[in-house]
Amino acid sequence: MSVVRHAPVLPADAAALEDGARLLTAGRLVAFPTETVYGLGALASCDQAVAGIFEAKRRPRFNPLILHLAEADQAKALVHFDSRAARLAARFWPGPLSLVLPRRTDCSASLLCSAGLDCLAVRVPAHPVARGLLERLGAAVAAPSANASGEVSPTTAAHVSASLGDRIALILDGGPCRVGLESTVIDLTEPIPRLLRPGAVTAEQAAEEIGPLAGADETQPLRAPGQLTSHYAPNLPLRLNATDVGADEALLAFGPAPLSGAAETINLSSRNDLVEAAAKLFAALRALDKPHYRAIAVMAVPDGGLGAAINDRLRRAAAPKS
Numbered sequence: 564m565s566v567v568r569h570a571p572v573l574p575a576d577a578a579a580l581e582d583g584a585r586l587l588t589a590g591r592l593v594a595f596p597t598e599t600v601y602g603l604g605a606l607a608s609c610d611q612a613v614a615g616i617f618e619a620k621r622r623p624r625f626n627p628l629i630l631h632l633a634e635a636d637q638a639k640a641l642v643h644f645d646s647r648a649a650r651l652a653a654r655f656w657p658g659p660l661s662l663v664l665p666r667r668t669d670c671s672a673s674l675l676c677s678a679g680l681d682c683l684a685v686r687v688p689a690h691p692v693a694r695g696l697l698e699r700l701g702a703a704v705a706a707p708s709a710n711a712s713g714e715v716s717p718t719t720a721a722h723v724s725a726s727l728g729d730r731i732a733l734i735l736d737g738g739p740c741r742v743g744l745e746s747t748v749i750d751l752t753e754p755i756p757r758l759l760r761p762g763a764v765t766a767e768q769a770a771e772e773i774g775p776l777a778g779a780d781e782t783q784p785l786r787a788p789g790q791l792t793s794h795y796a797p798n799l800p801l802r803l804n805a806t807d808v809g810a811d812e813a814l815l816a817f818g819p820a821p822l823s824g825a826a827e828t829i830n831l832s833s834r835n836d837l838v839e840a841a842a843k844l845f846a847a848l849r850a851l852d853k854p855h856y857r858a859i860a861v862m863a864v865p866d867g868g869l870g871a872a873i874n875d876r877l878r879r880a881a882a883p884k885s
């Protein structure tokens with residue numbers, strides 16, 4: 564009888580970071596915290612390791628991956644890093660922003676990272692564990708969110724362990740993620756920058772550096788597979804902008820006056836704090852996603868600032884599964 568070995572979940576001290584870097588160098592998969600969500604990392608230059616990401620996530624096809632770097636300078640060897648990229652990097656890196664740029668012909672990253680496109684996404688994360696790992700490795704790490712395909716992104720090591728623990732080598736535990744939503748993705752491959760995914764770096768903040776951004780082009784889904792409508796979805800149906808709630812429903816509340824009568828309630832923020840709400844969103848969706856409820860009713864969340872990113876994820880979670 565074969566016994567599947569479950570990946571150890573290690574507090575991310577210096578010894579664990581060394582282990583992580585060694586395993587990545589050897590082509591193995593290592594999950595690690597970033598300030599946004601947990602990532603499932605593979606050595607970006609290794610075709611076999613990157614292919615392993617898609618296998619572990621059970622991704623139906625090869626979506627492009629974000630390359631994680633210790634320093635902005637490393638991006639220049641991988642992509643054509645133009646002056647707009649430099650301005651955004653100077654202000655927002657390290658931090659929750661990914662930039663899609665034209666791939667250099669001598670780029671060392673596996674072609675699988677680009678999924679057949681001629682561009683590549685890069686980001687310098689801010690989380691000390693991610694930075695410690697990347698600095699020890701000294702190379703780019705391709706990392707999607709560390710969840711099985713179709714699940715909401717993980718914001719704790721326990722989420723990763725439950726979803727992928729039997730398929731990867733190591734999980735570095737750095738506690739719950741501070742931001743809780745995936746990075747903002749901006750496409751800089753065309754003259755007009757385009758917001759592919761809203762996140763904690765808002766479109767307004769980015770526009771202060773590089774001028775107005777176009778919205779995601781829904782007619783070009785292959786350009787941004789993460790923009791496909793149903794992407795961050797619990798199993799239960801979501802009922803958005805609920806103004807009442809049934810006794811057989813779970814309630815995702817927001818604000819000081821949560822609706823009453825739900826079977827179970829989680830309040831994203833009783834003090835109307837969007838930062839707190841973003842950080843709690845994915846863990847709350849996972850916790851409320853129980854088969855004996857009819858649906859998850861979701862109270863309205865205001866759309867300004869980080870609210871745009873929260874509502875983007877809620878709309879996707881509510882969309883019919885494709």
Ligand code: TXA
Pocket residue numbers: 597599600601602603626627628629661663677680682683684706707708709744745746747748759760786787788789790
């Ligand atoms: O916060 C994050 O970005 C997390 C952490 C781990 O860094 N990563 C993450 O990766 O969310 P993933 O694979 O779950 O989402 C990456 C998004 C997808 O929407 C993907 O389509 C888009 O970025 N993307 C990546 N490379 C791209 C490219 N070359 N062109 C267009 N979109 C790209």
Ligand code: MG
Pocket residue numbers: 707708716
């Ligand atoms: Mg993802």
